[in-house]
Amino acid sequence: MNRHSPWLKVCSPDDLTNGSFTEFTLTKGKPEDQTTDQRGFVFRRSGKVYGYLNRCPHLGIELNWMPGRFMDSDNCFIQCSTHGALFLPDSGECIVGPCQGEALTPLEVSESRDSIEIRLPE
Numbered sequence: 796m797n798r799h800s801p802w803l804k805v806c807s808p809d810d811l812t813n814g815s816f817t818e819f820t821l822t823k824g825k826p827e828d829q830t831t832d833q834r835g836f837v838f839r840r841s842g843k844v845y846g847y848l849n850r851c852p853h854l855g856i857e858l859n860w861m862p863g864r865f866m867d868s869d870n871c872f873i874q875c876s877t878h879g880a881l882f883l884p885d886s887g888e889c890i891v892g893p894c895q896g897e898a899l900t901p902l903e904v905s906e907s908r909d910s911i912e913i914r915l916p917e
């Protein structure tokens with residue numbers, strides 16, 4: 796039995812240039828289950844693609860207040876717009892803020908010639 800979520804195409808590789816973000820909505824579980832939509836985002840940094848759920852570990856709310864804007868003013872860390880928590884882009888670990896020591900929920904990411912796909916963690 797396959798326990799992984801299906802892969803979901805979220806954009807084309809050409810859409811995700813270095814430093815850019817793509818947001819998306821995904822549905823976890825089957826319709827008959829208690830299905831909840833969740834928001835996520837992918838971004839490319841130094842050529843590599845990363846993906847996380849768009850949910851701050853502090854209060855469980857979305858990180859950004861403007862579409863596609865997730866980075867701090869120095870473009871070094873992912874920043875929560877509500878209380879300013881800073882997260883390492885490559886691991887999602889919170890290094891400063893009220894949820895220090897916690898982390899963003901990572902998504903599995905796959906990049907091929909035609910698509911960037913993600914799937915939810917179990």
Ligand code: FES
Pocket residue numbers: 851852853854855856875876877878879880892893894
């Ligand atoms: S909600 Fe993100 S730091 Fe408080």
